[in-house]
Amino acid sequence: MAKLTIDMPHVGESVTEAVIGKWLVSPGDTIRRYDPLVEVVTDKVNMEVPAPRDGTIVGLLVSEGDTVEMGSAIAEMEVEGEIQEQKPVAEPSTDGPSVQAASRVGSMIMGANVGPTGGEFTDTSLRTDSSAVEASGSKATPSRRRGRRGRSHSGNRISPVVRRLADRHGIDVSQLTGSGTGGRVTKRDVEAYLEAIEAGATPTAERADEVVEPSPIRRIIAENMSRSFREIPHAWGAIEVDVSGMVAYRNANLERVQQSTGQRLTYLPIVLHHVARALSMHRLLNSSWDNGKVVLKGAVNVGVAVASEQGLVVPVVRGADGLSLEETVSEMARIVEGARAGKLQLEDVQGGTFTLNNTGALGSVLGGAIINYPQAAILTTESIAKRPVVVTTSEGGEAIAIRSMMNMCLSFDHRIIDGAEALAFMNDVKLRLESMSQGDQSR
Structure with missing residues (x-):
């Protein structure tokens, strides 16, 4: 028997460390090649590290919740025969580090999904806080219903140790809602299910305080937000925009855009379309602070904040200032759907130069967002509401009219941008949106 060391895979030069999310195996487990060993989380992607060969796990070198550098040893396994050069299942980026030793297993990833801001996301059901799992148990309702031994696992991809545990107790894992990546049923899910059955539904007289360990993704979000607020002197501004013309344009062009793109036209891609063009005219808003110098970005790559379950x-x-409205609609639909499904690629979250945040979809009317580090600004669009406003009549007089109004809020890095430049940018966007009419093609 030979001992093989398994390394944390490299996923690109911008990712230097990762958090051990959840071990899917234990020492002594017999595994087959490509069985998932561990879920790991970075600020760019989530991934699973698969077994490079058939063998037996002899040691886990790091614990859940540990932060480790890429290329570091994380586990050891015993394999039959000699250890030869391992060809990666998925080749790393050409600009990333290479595999150095024949006995090291790196750059092997399965189901890579994108993570949090700057970042950020995440598969739809990654949980690693064991205390929360143990406290709440499996999401399946405890009962004595069990499948036949041998048992339908309903196509779920589960680790060998989970499969053996489920078979030993005659549990049909299709009855459980997994807490692992992609909804996979884990060993803890099965154990919690068994504990719930044995304990029964015993009500407690009073609910006690519960301390919940944040998931690796939530910790990464917390670190990114704290760093941004700590290092960037935030300043804020807000402006009111009459978007009646934009509303009329959208209503008049719903069918045309649906036919040309296959996507339903919403307000956010319209705003992004005009924001991108304004950014090309106000380059300080499309910049970053780097070691005492301002870096004016050549490309206009607008990030879109998307809420996911995690x-x-x-x-x-990318290149948002050069896209037509229809192209913007199509690209936004692709990345938003990918983000919510946990199917984005690494390049989909890299290289952002400015961020657009739409809390208005949730009913917000005013807010101050935290800048997506290391960018210089983030623009938030708030909810659209009909309000009475004073307008100028065609005769030059004034009148009260009902208009569709929207607030825009800008958070900006005061090291780079002063209030005058920030307001000039917002007024540019305001003018573009207020100048829209029903017949515009907005290309």
């Missing part, structure tokens, strides 16, 4: 995801619309 946290905030910011996929990027």
